[in-house]
Amino acid sequence: MSFAFDALGQHLWRSHWHLVAHRNELPSHGDFLRLKVLDQEVVVFNDGGDLVAFDNRCPHRGARMFLADHGRQAATCGYHGWTYNRGEFLIPERERFKSCQIDKVDFRRWQTDWAGDFLFVSDRPAQPLVEQLGGVLPLLEDISFGVTGRHDWNAYAFECDWKIALENALEPYHVPLVHPGSLGLLDLQAGHNEFHGRNSVWYAPVGNARVARSLARVSELFALDFQYAGYMSIYIYPFTMISSTHGLSYSLQHFLPSSQAERTHFYSRMLTMPLHSGRDPAVVASFLASTAATNRRVFEEDHEVCKRVPLDTWSPQPPAFASDAEEKLIHFRASCRDVQAAMAHHGTDL
Amino acid sequence: MQEFYEGLAEILEIPAQDVHSGLDLTSHTWDSLAIVSTIALCDDCFKVMLSSQDLMKCQTVADIEGLVSLKRAA
Numbered sequence: 001m002s003f004a005f006d007a008l009g010q011h012l013w014r015s016h017w018h019l020v021a022h023r024n025e026l027p028s029h030g031d032f033l034r035l036k037v038l039d040q041e042v043v044v045f046n047d048g049g050d051l052v053a054f055d056n057r058c059p060h061r062g063a064r065m066f067l068a069d070h071g072r073q074a075a076t077c078g079y080h081g082w083t084y085n086r087g088e089f090l091i092p093e094r095e096r097f098k099s100c101q102i103d104k105v106d107f108r109r110w111q112t113d114w115a116g117d118f119l120f121v122s123d124r125p126a127q128p129l130v131e132q133l134g135g136v137l138p139l140l141e142d143i144s145f146g147v148t149g150r151h152d153w154n155a156y157a158f159e160c161d162w163k164i165a166l167e168n169a170l171e172p173y174h175v176p177l178v179h180p181g182s183l184g185l186l187d188l189q190a191g192h193n194e195f196h197g198r199n200s201v202w203y204a205p206v207g208n209a210r211v212a213r214s215l216a217r218v219s220e221l222f223a224l225d226f227q228y229a230g231y232m233s234i235y236i237y238p239f240t241m242i243s244s245t246h247g248l249s250y251s252l253q254h255f256l257p258s259s260q261a262e263r264t265h266f267y268s269r270m271l272t273m274p275l276h277s278g279r280d281p282a283v284v285a286s287f288l289a290s291t292a293a294t295n296r297r298v299f300e301e302d303h304e305v306c307k308r309v310p311l312d313t314w315s316p317q318p319p320a321f322a323s324d325a326e327e328k329l330i331h332f333r334a335s336c337r338d339v340q341a342a343m344a345h346h347g348t349d350l
Numbered sequence: 351m352q353e354f355y356e357g358l359a360e361i362l363e364i365p366a367q368d369v370h371s372g373l374d375l376t377s378h379t380w381d382s383l384a385i386v387s388t389i390a391l392c393d394d395c396f397k398v399m400l401s402s403q404d405l406m407k408c409q410t411v412a413d414i415e416g417l418v419s420l421k422r423a424a
Contacts, residue, residue, distance in 0.1 A: 210363055210379075214387040217361075221390050279399060283389055286402035290382030 006038070008336060009162060009257030011343055012238040013037055015126040017133075019140075019240050019252070020044050022271055023117040025150045026051060033070040033153075035267060039259040042110060042121060045075055048086040053121040054107030058082050059089075069155055116144030135196035136234060142226035143242070143250060151249065151270040152292035158255070158264035158303050161311040162239065163336075165264045166255040168306050169233075169241050170332055172204070173325040178305050182297045186211055186245065188231050193327050198237035198335040200328045205230045206245065215246040221284060222248055223274045235328060237335055249273055249288065251295050262311055268299055316340060357391040358411065371412040392418055 021033055021044045031046040034056060041056040043066050056064050058077035065077050065084075075084040083090040089105050091097065110121035113129040115137055120129050130137060158165045168174065176184050191204030206212040219227065227247035234242040241253040249270050256265040270292050275281065316336040319326065359366040362378040378384075385405045392400050392414070398421040400414075408414050 211383065214361060214383045217387045217390045218383070221386070221393070280401065282401040282403060283399055284386055284402060286382050286406055287386035 006161075006257050006259075007343070008340060010038060012339065013257060014123045016238055017113065017120040017122045017125055017129045018254075019115070019118050019236055019242075020053065020121050021051065021119045022144060022147045022150070022252075023051070023119065024148055025269075025271075027149070028072060030072040030074060032066055032073070032075075034066050034068070035254065035256065036258075036265045037256045044119065044121070045084075047075070047084070050087075051112065051119055052107075053110040053112055053119075055109075057108065059105050059107055060091075070153055116141035117147065118144045132197070133199065133236070135194075136199040136201065136236065139201065139234065140236075140242075143244075143247075146225055146247075146273050147250065147271045148274050149272050151272045151288050152268075152295070154268045154296055154299065156266060157258065157260075158266045158306055159262060160264060160303075160306040160309060161262055161314065162255045162257045162264040163314050164309045164311065165266065165302070165306050166239065166241075167314075167329045167332060168302050168309075169253065169255065170200075170235060170328040171323075171326045172202070173323050174305065178301050179298055182294055182301065186231060190325070191230070193331075195331055198331075198338075200235045200331055202233040202328060203228060203230060204232075215248070218248060218284075218287065219246055221275055221279065223276045224248075235332070237332070247273065249291055253299075266299070266303070268295060270295060354391065354395040355411075357395065358388065358414075361387045361391065369411060371410065371415060373411045375408055375410060375413075388414065396422065398422060 020035060020042065025033065026044060026046040029046055029048050033044050035042045041064070042053055043056040044051055044053050056066055058065055058079065060077065060080055060082050063077050063079040065075055076082070081092045084107070091102065094102060110123055111125060113120050115129060115133060118140055133140065172188060175188065185208060187207030188204040189207045191202060194201045194203070206215065216229065224247055228244070229246055231245050232243065236242070239254055239256050242250055243253070244250045249272055252269045252271055254265070254267040256267070258265050270288070272288065275283065316333050318330045318333055322330055355369040356366045359369045361384050364378060385402050388405055389400050389402065392398055396418050398418055400417050400421065404417055405414065408417065
């Protein structure tokens, strides 16, 4: 496997805010999740009710603190037992650390900020989160206030560059051929795009009348303060997508750069929405399980087709032959051109 | 019962007159969306909340009606 120096990916990771979790995914002390990006890892950890983000390296000798992608455990290093708990490091034989400023020990942390109940992290943000999100912020807030938790976690390496995987997620032109038995069954109509800075949203009516009627009926089981009664796909520049059909659940996806050539750290999660008061979650258990399975199938189908597209086909310039269904892809490339121009003007270390 | 049969016909995409107690659900589109739609339908028509696991085991319309009767009796 070859090493890839992805200057654009590194710059975007460092300089932007990234949606990493919903508050209700990590409700209890010790809850954590881990994402891999480039040659780093980011852990979000519930530390006595505070969600903190750090690099998953023990500050002592650099061992990974968390070895799983998600779960609940103490933030204890398995090497020498250093433990982070409620804002403090508990260090075995602390008195033996005489020749160093042991009181200043800390993780390498990421800055955090909130859009509603969605947690964002950034290393060195080029702008405040509210400016980065622009007009998509109210939409994210509306969605976030309904989310009750996470139903599914799906993570693996796409065998393609992150830009290839992301652009596939930005255009519905491929859906009839690549997803005939899954996403294609919705018969999504052309709909319309909205652009908010570098972010974008696609709203598409469900053309399959039976599915649309059924989803409308199923919606009655849920207590939704916000709902788009169709298919909605939100792109949060640079690496994140959120999609939903009728707002009954939300699929949160990340297409994160890898340090290996032609690889993407892909993550998808299904976020659940509330039922009306007193209704047993078992009522919709099979529906959620089926939705999660369908989502996984859609991503596998995407992965299979993305493997066919080598990175050397990608350029920040618009495709020579572009459908109007590829408008969001063209917008993404324009955003990348802007970023690359700024990198060239200021040097990559913006 | 007519409202329930009409709703079930819409969910299964068949004419309402074809819905009867002996109708074999498994010979129609009895998928997760149909099941959760039927949960909502039963809530509308009978004010009972069935579980998706119980509905998945139903083979006929009579099986659904049996579940509704059990819930109402409980």
